Amino acid sequence: MNILALTFEAFRKEMVCRYGRDQYVAADIYRQIFTHGKPGLGTSRNGSVTASLIEALARDIQIPPWKVTAEHREEGLLKFVTQLEDGVEIESVVIPMVTHVTICVSSQVGCKMGCRFCETAALGFKRNLTVAEITGQVYTAKMRYGFSIKNIVFMGMGEPLDNFDHVTDAIRVLTDPRGFNIAMGRITISTAGLPDGIEKLGRLGWPSLHLALSLNAPNDQIRSSIMPINRVHSMETVKNALLSYPLARDHAFYIEYVILKGVNDSWENANELVDFLSPLPVWFNLILYNKGSERGFEQTTDADVSRFQAYLIEKQAFVRKRAVRGRSVMGACGQLGNRSRLMEPAAIHG
Ligand code: SF4
Incomplete structure (x- = not known):
């Protein structure tokens, strides 16, 4: 039984x-595992949780023996690299904030989308992550590092909607109140813009889940030049998918x-961007470009981001500037996957 893939x-x-045990025993054991990392620890008021049952569970329940092979801390951020059973490695970033802790998780080993500014794209696509490999990143942050995770963003390696079934099953496990107990309204899926995936997500009936679109351009010409997926799904097609998405009333x-x-950072770009997105309710997250390896773009500065932010505000847009922390951790969206580090044990993409 791979517990990390099971809802309650x-x-x-x-x-x-x-074992022929009822739901009350199951609830006790499930809670113990997600609190202490194994059954039999903590208090159980249920007399049916016997020593022989604990012994059988300890034998049957697998917590996969993944290894953390690298970690890097900077300005409060923690990036850790997990080596999976087939030798490939994935990255996750823990971001402590004032009131809560966020984790940025990976959904694939590599990515097929090929965005030109992205370190992950440079590594190529290897495979989808399983449900347990996704939830396991949160488990590691909690059990190994002691973080009380409250927010989850799917902005690590991979395109989450390209691994739809495993990502959505992982969300079912992560939101289970007896287990990880993460509120659905604290989870964000970030997509490069797969209209079919957006439509499927809308049909799940999860209105409080947040959806982010990695847009990065004001028009098709610029977007196609930096994000190859735009040649398949134009901005208009993606916008139509968002227009029919059942967004909660207080969400954007x-x-x-x-x-x-x-x-993509001129005054004209900002104007075109805001006009294109109207009438969608949107909040902008501006992200500083981290020049990791040589990808043909210049490192952007805080001043560059502030300038573009001012252009958007002039157009009455609601804008947040991603805090400039952990630059060498490479924890910004689409910028996980330090190629030289990850290519050592296995040839993968991120
Ligand atoms: S930015 Fe996201 S979608 Fe694009 S290649 Fe990187 S991981 Fe994939």
């Missing part, structure tokens, strides 16, 4: 089939925008 309901069924779409000097 799935675990409850296993407890009935394998997050528009991720990596500032690329001389490419």
